[in-house]
Amino acid sequence: MAYDRNNIFAKILRGEIPCKKVYEDEFTFAFHDINPQAPTHVLAVPKGEYVSWVDFSASAPPELIVGFVRGVGKLAKQLGLEDAGFRILTNHGADGEQTVPHIHLHLFGGKRLGAMLVK
Ligand code: AMP
Numbered sequence: 001m002a003y004d005r006n007n008i009f010a011k012i013l014r015g016e017i018p019c020k021k022v023y024e025d026e027f028t029f030a031f032h033d034i035n036p037q038a039p040t041h042v043l044a045v046p047k048g049e050y051v052s053w054v055d056f057s058a059s060a061p062p063e064l065i066v067g068f069v070r071g072v073g074k075l076a077k078q079l080g081l082e083d084a085g086f087r088i089l090t091n092h093g094a095d096g097e098q099t100v101p102h103i104h105l106h107l108f109g110g111k112r113l114g115a116m117l118v119k
Helices: 010-013 054-057 061-080
Strands: 022-024 030-031 040-045 087-091 107-108
Touching: 010 030, 010 040, 022 040, 022 061, 030 061, 040 061, 061 107
Parallel strands: none
Antiparallel strands: 022 030, 030 040, 040 107, 087 107
8 A cells, every 4th residue: 555645644744734732743643633542642753654554564774763762761651650660552553443554553551451362
């Protein structure tokens, strides 16, 4: 799947539409999910044009992959979730229910999160 530069997260990254930003560094941009599924629900996107986890992991330069992983760790800490705990999730493709074709991680926290999957 080719990257669509008109996807909503690309527009957020370019500053073309607003978001509630919570964290930014050289490699990482994070903002509150518009439809939160937990008391804390933040989306983290790497600063690059990658559709999905497979695309990002295969094609992104190592410094971006490392920088993004570190950025998400700093984000969790900044949100105060390190001690109480949190969950990171990414959806890939149709079975994963990915709706926005720019790689993103969901970061959930702020309560006991329960089972991994709801049937
Ligand atoms: P996914 O289903 O993994 O692709 O997740 C996409 C997420 O993006 C959903 O949780 C949406 O609520 C969220 N979302 C969609 N549009 C926006 C937006 N403009 N600002 C913040 N979150 C959004």
